[in-house]
Each structure stands twice: as C-alpha cells, then as structure tokens.
Amino acid sequence: MSTRSQRGASPIGLSGLVASAITTIAALALPGMPAAFAQAKMTVAAPEGNAALDFDPWPGIRKDLFASRDITDEATTLSLEAPVRAEDAAIVPLTIRIPKAIAGDVKKLTLVIDKNPAPIAGVFTFGAGAGLGDRVISTRVRVDMYTNIRAIMETSDGKLHMVTKYVKAAGGCSAPALKDADEALAALGKMQLKTRAAPNQSAAMREGQVMIKHPNYSGMQMNQLTGLYIPAKYVQQLDVTRDGEIVFQLEGGISLSEDPNIRFTYGDGGTGVLEVTAKDTDGSVFKARVAPSGS
Amino acid sequence: MITRHAFVRGTLALAASPLVLGYSALRSSSTALAAGAPLGAPLSVVAVAPGIYIHQGRHGLFSPENAGDISNCGFIVGRNAVAVIDTGGSAMIGMGLKAAIRQVTDRPIGHVINTHMHPDHVFGNAAFDDGNTAFVAHHKMARGLGARAERYQAINSRLLGEKAFSGTRIVMPQVPVIGTQTIELGERSIVLEAHKTAHTDNDLTVRDTATGTVFMGDLLFSGHIPTIDGSIRGWLALVARLREEKAAQVVPGHGPPAMPWPDAITPLTRYLTAVSAGVAAAIKSGQTLSEDAETVGLDEKDAWMLFEEYHRRNVSAAFAELEWE
Numbered sequence: 066m067s068t069r070s071q072r073g074a075s076p077i078g079l080s081g082l083v084a085s086a087i088t089t090i091a092a093l094a095l096p097g098m099p100a101a102f103a104q105a106k107m108t109v110a111a112p113e114g115n116a117a118l119d120f121d122p123w124p125g126i127r128k129d130l131f132a133s134r135d136i137t138d139e140a141t142t143l144s145l146e147a148p149v150r151a152e153d154a155a156i157v158p159l160t161i162r163i164p165k166a167i168a169g170d171v172k173k174l175t176l177v178i179d180k181n182p183a184p185i186a187g188v189f190t191f192g193a194g195a196g197l198g199d200r201v202i203s204t205r206v207r208v209d210m211y212t213n214i215r216a217i218m219e220t221s222d223g224k225l226h227m228v229t230k231y232v233k234a235a236g237g238c239s240a241p242a243l244k245d246a247d248e249a250l251a252a253l254g255k256m257q258l259k260t261r262a263a264p265n266q267s268a269a270m271r272e273g274q275v276m277i278k279h280p281n282y283s284g285m286q287m288n289q290l291t292g293l294y295i296p297a298k299y300v301q302q303l304d305v306t307r308d309g310e311i312v313f314q315l316e317g318g319i320s321l322s323e324d325p326n327i328r329f330t331y332g333d334g335g336t337g338v339l340e341v342t343a344k345d346t347d348g349s350v351f352k353a354r355v356a357p358s359g360s
Numbered sequence: 361m362i363t364r365h366a367f368v369r370g371t372l373a374l375a376a377s378p379l380v381l382g383y384s385a386l387r388s389s390s391t392a393l394a395a396g397a398p399l400g401a402p403l404s405v406v407a408v409a410p411g412i413y414i415h416q417g418r419h420g421l422f423s424p425e426n427a428g429d430i431s432n433c434g435f436i437v438g439r440n441a442v443a444v445i446d447t448g449g450s451a452m453i454g455m456g457l458k459a460a461i462r463q464v465t466d467r468p469i470g471h472v473i474n475t476h477m478h479p480d481h482v483f484g485n486a487a488f489d490d491g492n493t494a495f496v497a498h499h500k501m502a503r504g505l506g507a508r509a510e511r512y513q514a515i516n517s518r519l520l521g522e523k524a525f526s527g528t529r530i531v532m533p534q535v536p537v538i539g540t541q542t543i544e545l546g547e548r549s550i551v552l553e554a555h556k557t558a559h560t561d562n563d564l565t566v567r568d569t570a571t572g573t574v575f576m577g578d579l580l581f582s583g584h585i586p587t588i589d590g591s592i593r594g595w596l597a598l599v600a601r602l603r604e605e606k607a608a609q610v611v612p613g614h615g616p617p618a619m620p621w622p623d624a625i626t627p628l629t630r631y632l633t634a635v636s637a638g639v640a641a642a643i644k645s646g647q648t649l650s651e652d653a654e655t656v657g658l659d660e661k662d663a664w665m666l667f668e669e670y671h672r673r674n675v676s677a678a679f680a681e682l683e684w685e
Contacts, residue, residue, distance in 0.1 A: 148650060152673035156680060158650040203648050236511055244590055244677070245557040246503060257684065261646055272646070276683065287507055324680065328648065 122179050123213065130175065130185070131225060136217065139226040142167055145216045147230040154237030156205045156322045161216045163200040171200065173219040178320050180212035182238060182285065186320035192311025196332020198263070198270035202313075203329075205322040207237035207283065238283045238319070249323075252278040258353040260339055263330050273312070274328045275305065275341045277351055283319040300325050303343040308335035400455030400487075402463055403429070403448075406617050408609065409571035411437040411548065413464060414617035415457060417448065417480070419584045419665045422519035427452045428528075431480040431613055434575065435461050436568055438545020441470035444493075445566050445575045446613070447484030450520055451527035454484025469493050471543055473552065474533060475577025475613060476560045477505040478589070479512045485531035496543070498554040498562035499536035505562075506532070537564060555579070558595035559588070565602075572608030574621070582615025585664035586628050588677040592636050599629050631660050639678040640685070649679050 127136070146160040163171055176186040186206045208214070211234070217227045255278040263272040277300060284297030299319050305312040312331040331339070336356065343351040405413040414434040422428055428449020435444045435457070442461055447454040461469065472488045474497040475481055482505065485495060505512075509530050517525045537554045548570040555563045559578045566575040578587070579598065588595070607621040615624075638656035647655075653672040661667050 146650065148653075152653060152676050156649070156676060158648065160648065160650065203650075205649065236515070244681075245561045245594075246500075246507075247561070248557065248591075255684075264646065278684075287510065326683075 122184065123177075123215075126177060126179065126184050130177075131217075134223075134225055136225040136227050139218075139228055143216060143218055143226050143228045145214065145228045145230050147214055147232050149231070149233060151208060151232055151234035151237075154208050154234035157208045157232060157234055157237065158203065158205050159214065159216075160201065160203040163218065165197060165199045167220065168195070168200040169197045170220045170222070171218050172221055174202065175215075175217045175219075176204075176206070176320075177215040177217065178206060178208060178212055179215070181207065181209045181320050182283075183318050183320055185318055187318060188316045190311075190314045190316075192306075192313065194305075194307040194310035194312035194331055196270050196330065198266050198330065198332070201263075201272070201330045202327065204325070204327045206320050207322055208232055208234035209238040210235050237322075238285050249278070249280060253280070254278060254349065254351050256341070256343075256351055256353040258339060258341055258355040260337070260355055260357050266330070269333055270330050271333045271337070271357070272328060272330050273305065273339050273355075274326070275303070275343075275353065276324065276326045277303075277343055278324055279345060279351075281317075281319065281321055281323045281325060285319075298346050300343050300345050303327070303341065305329065305331070306340050307331050308338055309340075310335075312339075400452065400459050402459035403433075403453065403456040405434070405460045405464075408434075408611065408618035409568070409573050412568060412571060412573050413437075413460070414611055415448075415460065416617050417614065419614065421666075421669065422449060422480070422516055424521035424524050427524040428480060428483055428516070428520055429453045429456075431478075431578075432611060432615070432617065433457055433481070433484065434611060434617075435464075435469075436545060436548070436550060436566075437465050437467060438548045440544075440546030441468050443471045443473060443543060443545055443550060443566075444469055444488060445473045445611075446475055446481040446577070447472060447488065449480040449483045449516070450524055451484060451486040451529070452524060454487030455527075457484060458487050470545070471496050471535075473497065473564070473566055474501060475566070475575060476563050477501045477508065478560070478578065479516050481577070481613065482530070483512075483516065483528050486527055486529050489531045494535050495531055495533045496535040496537060496541075496552065497533035498564040499538045500554075501533050501562035501564075502536065503562075504560060505530065555598055556594055557590040558598045559586070560590045563590070563598075567607070572606070573611065573618070574607040574609075575611045576613065576625075578613035580610060580612035580615070580619075580625055581628055582612045582619060582624060583665055584614035585660075585666050585670045586631055586674070587670050588632075588674045592632055592674075592678045592681060596629070596632050596636060599625055599632075627663060631657070631664070634660055635674055635678050636682065639675060639682050643679065643683050649676060652676075652679050 144162045151157040171191055174189040177184050178186050212232060213229050214232050215227055215229045217225055219225055257276040259274045261272050263270040279300055281299040282295045282297050286295050297319055300317045303315040338356045340354045403415040405415045408414050414432060417429050417431040418426055420426055420430050430449055433446040433448050435442050448457060469488060472485055472493055472495050537552045540551055540553045543550050551567045553565050563577055563579055603622040609618045610621045610624055611618055635657045642652045642656060653675045656675045
C-alpha cells in the first residue's frame with residue numbers, strides 16, 4: 066500500500082494531534098488543501114499551557130502515515146543534518162544524506178516536523194534519474210515550535226528507515242514571509258535552476274538546485290490591510306527530470322519555506338538536460354530547464 | 361506638510377518662549393532605569409544639540425531587567441511643539457521618555473515618529489497615545505508592523521515578563537510618509553525621509569534642519585552588531601548615497617547619543633560588505649546555507665557586541681537574498 070493511499074484513507078490531522086490556537090486557524094484557512102497536508106477538524110480540545118510543549122504528536126502521525134509497519138531507527142544508513150538552534154525559524158536548513166550503498170533502493174523519503182500545524186513537510190518519490198551515487202537532498206522548512214524533525218525513507222523491499230533530530234526554533238509558520246513585501250510579489254514565479262558537479266562524488270553524479278520565488282503562504286500569516294489571514298497558497302507538486310527520466314517528484318506542504326529551494330543530486334547521463342515543473346495550489350504552473358554548460 | 365490638531369493646539373498653547381532651552385542646562389539627573397525603578401521614572405537624556413535630547417539604550421536583548429530599554433530614543437523641542445523620535449521597547453520605557461520630556465519642556469507633544477517597525481523602537485508608543493499626538497512613520501511601516509504584530513507581542517511579552525510589559529500595546533502609525541515630508545515645530549522644522557528597503561522595508565530618517573542633526577534609526581548601528589531584516593544590497597546602496605549627504609552629527613538607533621558623519625557608519629559598511637562578499641563567494645562555490653552560516657564574516661566577531669546572537673542570522677538572510685543574483 067502506498068503512502069499516499071494510506072494518507073488518503075486517514076487524513077493527517079488527527080485525534081489528539083497538535084495543540085495550539087494557530088492550528089485552529091490553519092484548519093479554517095485551508096479549505097482547498099489536499100487531505101494529505103490539511104489539518105482535519107480538531108476533534109480534541111487543545112491542551113492547555115505547557116501541555117502543548119509536552120505533547121507528543123508522533124504516535125498519531127506515525128499511525129496515519131505508516132499504520133503499524135515497523136520503522137527502523139537508523140543512524141548509519143541515513144543522516145539528517147539540522148541546526149540544533151535555528152537562526153531563523155522561517156528558513157531552517159535541512160540536509161538528508163543517503164549513502165550510495167542503498168540509494169538505488171530508496172523509493173521514497175518523507176520529511177515530518179512533528180509539532181508543525183501540518184507536520185508533513187514533503188514527500189519525495191525518486192525515479193531512475195536520481196542515480197546510484199550518494200543521494201543528498203537539501204531544503205528549508207518552517208518550524209513552529211521546538212520539535213523533532215524526521216526523515217523517513219522507504220526502500221524497495223518495503224522497509225522503513227528513520228532518522229530524527231530535535232530542533233530549537235519557534236514561530237516559523239506564522240512569521241511573515243517577505244522581508245520586502247513589494248519585491249516578493251513582483252517576483253512571484255521567477256525560477257532558477259542550476260546544475261554543477263556534485264561535490265565529493267564520481268563523475269556519474271551531478272548536483273542540481275531549483276529555486277522558486279513563491280510566498281508559500283502557510284495560511285497563518287495575517288494581511289494587515291484586511292485584518293484577515295492570507296489563505297494558504299503553496300507549491301504542492303514539483304517534478305524534476307533529467308532527459309525525461311524522473312529524478313524526484315515532490316509533494317510539498319506549507320512547512321516548506323517561502324521561496325522553495327531544493328538542492329539534490331542526480332545521475333548524470335544522456336544530454337544532461339534538467340527540467341522542473343512546479344504547480345501551486347492555485348493551479349499556476351512554473352517551468353524551468355537547464356543543460357550542463359558545454360552541452 | 362503634516363498638520364494635526366495637536367500641532368495647532370501646541371501653537372495656541374505657547375506664547376513667546378525661547379527657541380530652545382539651554383543646550384546643557386537640562387540634563388535629567390535620573391539614571392537609566394533600574395530594576396524596580398518606579399513606573400515611568402524619567403529616562404536619562406543628554407542634549408546633543410540645542411533642543412535635541414537623546415536617551416541611550418543599553419546593548420542587549422529584551423529582558424525583565426532592562427524593560428526593553430535597548431535602543432536609542434529622543435526628542436526635538438520646537439517653539440510650538442515637541443517631536444518624539446522612537447519610544448523604546450515597552451510602555452514603561454515610553455512613559456520614562458515622556459517624563460524626561462516633561463522635565464525639559466511643557467510644550468505639547470505633537471508627533472511621535474517611528475524610524476521603523478521593530479519592537480525596541482515602537483513598543484513605547486502607547487505612552488503617547490492620548491489623542492493629541494500624531495503617529496508618523498514610513499508608509500510601509502503599517503503593513504510591516506501589522507503583519508508582525510501578533511508575533512512581536514507574543515514574543516516580547518514573554519521576554520519582558522508581566523511587569524515590564526505592562527501597558528504595552530502596538531500603536532499603529534496614522535501619518536504615512538512617502539518620499540520626504542516636513543514637520544514644522546515652530547522656528548525649526550524637521551524633514552522626514554522614507555527610504556527604500558535596507559535594514560527593513562520601512563526605514564525613515566529624520567533631519568533637524570536647525571542643527572544639521574540626523575536621526576538615522578537602525579540604518580546606523582554602533583557597537584551593537586547590525587541586524588538585517590530587509591536587504592543587505594539595499595542597505596549598502598543606501599549607505600553609499602547617504603554618505604554623500606552632509607550632517608553635523610547623526611544619532612544611531614543603537615550606539616552613542618551622537619556621532620560624527622560619515623565616519624560613524626564606516627564599521628557598519630565594513631561589516632555588511634564582509635558579509636555580502638563572503639556570502640556571494642560561498643554561493644558561487646556551491647556551499648549550502650548551513651555551511652555558510654558557520655564560516656562567513658567571522659573576522660568581524662570581535663568588532664561587535666551581540667555577534668553570537670545575530671551574526672548567523674544575518675548570514676542566512678544575506679544568503680537567501682544573494683542566491684537569486
């Protein structure tokens with residue numbers, strides 16, 4: 066059973082999950098969200114005071130994502146780099162490294178931020194274009210309160226492997242995007258796609274980076290002029306191919322930072338043409354294409 | 361030009377009085393607010409020019425002990441009215457500033473001008489919100505502060521604690537400044553200039569034409585590490601332009617009450633240049649945001665207070681901005 070269908074059967078959001086007034090807002094503000102990333106209507110009163118800090122949402126998230134399947138805690142096969150204390154909760158950098166010994170067997174990678182209002186930050190589904198060398202993914206996420214962040218990898222034998230990091234950051238989901246609000250709106254949809262030799266790897270692998278100017282509104286930021294919360298509007302699907310072969314497909318959510326930014330490794334080959342198609346919740350489509358210089 | 365009922369009232373209220381009080385005649389004897397000081401005890405101020413008084417905040421983070429007294433604020437006394445420039449980081453500090461003004465003059469406070477949206481400069485506004493004072497700021501400040509109001513209040517009430525935060529609320533600007541605007545205080549005028557995105561997207565400077573004193577807000581940090589909440593490129597470009605303008609002296613948002621211009625801004629320019637160059641080089645070499653935050657600009661460590669608190673964040677902000685170039 067795929068992760069998607071499991072989530073479809075049991076929308077994340079959940080009895081007993083999460084815990085703040087903000088969650089309620091998110092629930093109200095995201096009517097068009099796919100079930101996978103939306104908050105179901107809260108069925109349990111939010112815990113008071115410090116209960117929110119002590120509450121552990123992971124068992125509920127785990128059950129919804131993976132039912133009762135075994136998950137192996139891995140420190141050797143998988144690594145997750147995250148700052149212990151984030152400098153800016155709205156852009157917390159994460160790097161996931163999958164060693165080449167198993168990279169070819171990895172089908173899926175799920176990023177979970179336990180205490181965020183929408184805990185699933187993203188689900189990467191890999192294709193043949195991802196290559197067989199060390200696989201490295203870097204991105205930036207919002208972190209709403211001190212929380213565990215998890216990377217859960219599914220291999221082709223159906224096994225689940227997880228690595229967890231505790232991050233001290235707060236307020237990233239309601240932080241206003243846009244240091245310069247006018248500039249950000251003017252640039253919406255602008256993309257950059259870069260390719261370079263992958264550091265510390267054989268010539269068979271390259272590194273790509275895709276950047277999209279997009280506010281990735283979380284639904285928790287207020288528009289001062291109207292006094293209303295800005296409806297969620299975010300990049301929900303991002304597909305990367307090399308010569309038409311899938312490198313990865315990403316289902317994104319509101320926990321990805323504004324101006325979504327993903328660095329990734331991929332297998333070199335063919336003409337090396339890298340293409341990205343991204344789609345946001347309003348149905349806007351953004352495309353970019355790049356070929357290695359000299360080809 | 362900004363005219364408000366408060367200003368008119370000020371004109372009527374005052375008969376002939378000297379243009380300004382003696383330059384050094386009045387120095388508040390009270391010391392910086394100490395823990396347990398009475399609510400609204402006058403802040404210490406120094407006269408940096410005839411009719412211009414500055415309170416120097418202490419470098420630090422918000423705490424119950426400092427009650428948000430961590431940035432500079434001041435006021436300019438005209439023949440008819442007083443203009444306040446920034447109000448400190450809590451209603452308590454705002455009240456202290458108001459008490460300091462009342463030790464100097466009984467002229468009406470016609471305007472409160474905020475140099476930008478940050479809490480340490482605007483959270484004292486409540487002390488002046490009596491219906492007779494106009495609140496003036498960059499035309500983008502209402503939007504910026506509005507978007508952050510809830511977070512700022514939540515964070516600062518926690519950092520300050522109940523006692524020091526008491527009475528604090530956000531008072532939004534009513535008079536938006538686009539380009540430049542002049543405010544007449546009576547026999548002296550001040551010129552407000554709204555700038556493009558630099559420290560924030562709503563920085564405003566205030567020039568007192570009578571003495572050539574310019575309030576720089578947080579476009580100028582001295583001693584306290586600069587913090588980037590706007591655009592590092594924009595800030596450097598603005599500094600390059602402002603350096604060409606003459607000023608008898610400037611008042612930084614953080615640092616001594618008055619400093620020589622343009623020398624005062626040389627260290628800040630050096631810091632921003634180092635961060636900008638370091639981040640640009642790191643991006644070019646393919647480093648990631650997290651690697652970069654650990655390596656760029658470390659030569660500046662000993663030159664600034666609060667380096668550990670803000671430097672990495674500055675590098676992150678610069679990285680997110682410059683990687684689009």
